[in-house]
Amino acid sequence: DTGVSQNPRHKITKRGQNVTFRCDPISEHNRLYWYRQTLGQGPEFLTYFQNEAQLEKSRLLSDRFSAERPKGSFSTLEIQRTEQGDSAMYLCASSPGEETQYFGPGTRLLVL
Amino acid sequence: AQSVAQPEDQVNVAEGNPLTVKCTYSVSGNPYLFWYVQYPNRGLQFLLKYITGDNLVKGSYGFEAEFNKSQTSFHLKKPSALVSDSALYFCAVRDYNNAGNMLTFGGGTRLMVKP
Numbered sequence: 001d002t003g004v005s006q007n008p009r010h011k012i013t014k015r016g017q018n019v020t021f022r023c024d025p026i027s028e029h030n031r032l033y034w035y036r037q038t039l040g041q042g043p044e045f046l047t048y049f050q051n052e053a054q055l056e057k058s059r060l061l062s063d064r065f066s067a068e069r070p071k072g073s074f075s076t077l078e079i080q081r082t083e084q085g086d087s088a089m090y091l092c093a094s095s096p097g098e099e100t101q102y103f104g105p106g107t108r109l110l111v112l
Numbered sequence: 113a114q115s116v117a118q119p120e121d122q123v124n125v126a127e128g129n130p131l132t133v134k135c136t137y138s139v140s141g142n143p144y145l146f147w148y149v150q151y152p153n154r155g156l157q158f159l160l161k162y163i164t165g166d167n168l169v170k171g172s173y174g175f176e177a178e179f180n181k182s183q184t185s186f187h188l189k190k191p192s193a194l195v196s197d198s199a200l201y202f203c204a205v206r207d208y209n210n211a212g213n214m215l216t217f218g219g220g221t222r223l224m225v226k227p
Contacts, residue, residue: 004155031213042116042202042217043156056214091155098213099144099163103156 004104006092012110013082020078021107025094032075033101034067035091036060043091049075082111114139114207118218125193125225133188133221135203142208145186146215147177150200159201162186173197193225 005024013019025032030051035043046065048056051072061067064082069075079086089108093101115138125131137143144163148156160171167179177188186203200222204215 006155033213033215035215040220042204042219043215045214045216048214058214093156095213100146100158100161101213101215102158103148105155108153 004092004094004102006090006104006107008107009105010108010110012112014112015082015084017082018078018080019082019109020076021090021092021109023075023077023092023094023104025074025092026096026102029094029096029102030072031095031097031101032069033093033095034075034077035093037089037091037106038087046077079109082109084111087111114143114205114216116203116205116216116218118201118203118221120221121219122222122224125223127195127225127227128192131190131193131197131223131225133201133203133223135186135188135218136184137186137203137205138184139205139207140209143186144206144208145177145179146204146206147171147175147186147188148202148204148217150202150220156202159188193223195225195227198223198225 007022032049034046037043047067049069064080067077089106091106093103095101117136146161147159162179170176200220202220203218
């Protein structure tokens with residue numbers, strides 16, 4: 001087990017394009033989280049899955065954002081019609097229960 | 113609602129000296145408190161947590177933190193700083209009653225340890 005992995009690590013796209021990020025949690029962790037971190041700020045919660053069920057979504061998650069975890073293992077985060085304000089580091093975390101969340105290396109998105 | 117404040121954007125300390133990175137929190141119920149460290153272009157690395165029990169918790173790399181309920185604080189400490197400790201440190205809180213397990217992070221404190 002090598003921890004939470006995220007792909008790609010970097011993504012550059014043009015405004016208006018769609019992008020998709022993938023997160024593979026630590027095996028047997030049933031909880032998975034997405035956060036967004038902008039430069040100079042702490043991470044902000046986006047959404048949370050318990051197994052395949054998406055149980056909570058932040059107000060930050062606009063209609064252009066969608067996340068899935070179809071089989072309760074890996075998760076994808078898609079951003080449609082990207083805007084320059086979407087440029088950020090997107091962090092995924094997983095946990096085996098209610099306590100410690102373990103973070104992946106993040107995907108850095110730059111929207112031109 | 114839950115919130116975290118890290119009042120110092122940057123802390124400077126000389127190698128070998130003790131360090132403290134401050135954190136205060138606000139939750140409506142009982143807090144779960146965490147410290148994470150972030151190195152450049154990397155994700156967050158877990159350092160330590162307070163859930164219940166002894167107010168002084170010990171974590172990775174010689175770090176420790178003290179939970180103070182009356183002051184709603186959870187300051188991170190280390191007796192002797194290393195240059196390699198230089199990084200960005202984040203305090204986070206979760207309300208025990210928050211079934212979603214969402215963490216709320218502070219804005220981060222940059223620790224600079226000079227030789």
